Amino acid sequence: MAVFSPAAVDHAICQAIAQLPAGYWDFAGADTKEWTHGYHTYPAMMIPQVARRLIALIQDQRPDITTLFDPFMGSGTSLVEGLLAGLTVTGSDLNPLSRLLTRAKTTAWDPGTLQAPIATVFAHAEALRVSESDWPTFANLTFWFKPAVITDLVRLQRTIETVVPEDLQPFFWAAFSDTVRWVSNSRNAEFKLYRLDAARLATWNPDVFGTFGKVLTRNQKGNARLATRRPLPPVALHAYNAMDLSALPASSFDLMVTSPPYGDSRTTVAYGQFSRLSLQWLNLPDAPDGTPSNKLDQAMLGGQATKGLDHALPSPTLTKALNRIANQDADRARDVLAFYNDLDVTLKEIARVMRSGGYQCWVVGNRTVKKTQLMTDAIITELSARYGLVPVTAFTRTIPNKRMPKENSPTNEAGQKVTTMNGEQIFILRKV
Numbered sequence: 001m002a003v004f005s006p007a008a009v010d011h012a013i014c015q016a017i018a019q020l021p022a023g024y025w026d027f028a029g030a031d032t033k034e035w036t037h038g039y040h041t042y043p044a045m046m047i048p049q050v051a052r053r054l055i056a057l058i059q060d061q062r063p064d065i066t067t068l069f070d071p072f073m074g075s076g077t078s079l080v081e082g083l084l085a086g087l088t089v090t091g092s093d094l095n096p097l098s099r100l101l102t103r104a105k106t107t108a109w110d111p112g113t114l115q116a117p118i119a120t121v122f123a124h125a126e127a128l129r130v131s132e133s134d135w136p137t138f139a140n141l142t143f144w145f146k147p148a149v150i151t152d153l154v155r156l157q158r159t160i161e162t163v164v165p166e167d168l169q170p171f172f173w174a175a176f177s178d179t180v181r182w183v184s185n186s187r188n189a190e191f192k193l194y195r196l197d198a199a200r201l202a203t204w205n206p207d208v209f210g211t212f213g214k215v216l217t218r219n220q221k222g223n224a225r226l227a228t229r230r231p232l233p234p235v236a237l238h239a240y241n242a243m244d245l246s247a248l249p250a251s252s253f254d255l256m257v258t259s260p261p262y263g264d265s266r267t268t269v270a271y272g273q274f275s276r277l278s279l280q281w282l283n284l285p286d287a288p289d290g291t292p293s294n295k296l297d298q299a300m301l302g303g304q305a306t307k308g309l310d311h312a313l314p315s316p317t318l319t320k321a322l323n324r325i326a327n328q329d330a331d332r333a334r335d336v337l338a339f340y341n342d343l344d345v346t347l348k349e350i351a352r353v354m355r356s357g358g359y360q361c362w363v364v365g366n367r368t369v370k371k372t373q374l375m376t377d378a379i380i381t382e383l384s385a386r387y388g389l390v391p392v393t394a395f396t397r398t399i400p401n402k403r404m405p406k407e408n409s410p411t412n413e414a415g416q417k418v419t420t421m422n423g424e425q426i427f428i429l430r431k432v
């Protein structure tokens, strides 16, 4: 077996990145929906091409690697790319919607097996008689869905449950979930739940079956493409909180490619809120080790406030930022500290499950709080040192059109302006 010198591999990775043309990582105009990546929208998705290139950069120097891990897999972008690169993939996420979507996106069904249920699903659903007593009972149902929409969604839901073979169901549920989102009374361009305004609502009569049909057709194409790669390497999906990966043995993975949350769910991206309507309709069983879906946002990183501002986190970058924020708003500083306290616990866990010589590729957003930019890339790098991680390289990619919180806010430097999250930081660490 080949023996790789870690320093030589680090050097080669840096050289390869240095040779890429300016703007390479922006991937402006790239098709981010290819393969199965277009199945379903999800907040703060990673650009598939970024994951693909990161994996290739490591594989070029370390062709011996076999395993990829994403502890915050979201919609499964890095897992799909890991599979395409021939790696055995493991992912985890607190959000049940994430696990459903990733299951659907990382499974390559024989395209022929999908044909028959797709052909029968509509006739079956249309023939179903549904009355108001069959409607689900979750809160604010009629606030978020028109009566005709509810009836059609119930028809589809029952049909998938009864007509679609169980092994094909993730494909159908993923399409159903995307349909729920499109036909709801929520503004689809937003990740937080906002209702359409009264004028738009008055004329809002979405075609549930038509939408489901379009989504199925689109996703069938993605599946057919992934199926060209059958058989795929193994996939393992978990519901672990990234703060407790104790069920995974130490030294399990060669490579991690991940994008963690930007901050706590309350003040940044509310994954629970984004997923709520889908989850209410999907009625997924709670994973034995999972978090109830109405508690998702509190269980995520930074979900529990800290009492004070004392901390022993060995990150000068964080300490400096916290002091600045605390001078203006102690509550916000506590929110920020809660997030990084939790992140630090995950860093220890992730380091433990990485093999010696393995690489961690991080894609993070450095958000701004009270005009102070939180340099999450530097903070993770500093915090990870005591868990045996050394920095390899770091660079920035500009985001051509990512859907995420954007706000103009002046920096602390006179005359300067920054746009919150107009770029993201990519950096690579190596486990010694």
Ligand SMILES: C[S@@+](CC[C@H](N)C(=O)[O-])C[C@H]1O[C@@H](n2cnc3c(N)ncnc32)[C@H](O)[C@@H]1O
Pocket: 042, 043, 044, 045, 046, 047, 071, 072, 073, 074, 075, 076, 077, 078, 092, 093, 094, 095, 098, 240, 241, 242, 243, 258, 259, 260, 261, 262, 271, 299, 300, 301
């Ligand atoms: C930025 S998203 C990942 C997006 C993903 N890279 C993609 O392309 O779709 C971060 C994810 O972290 C998850 N998350 C937040 N806190 C978590 C925790 N403590 N344990 C596990 N997952 C968590 C959220 O549910 C969310 O799916």
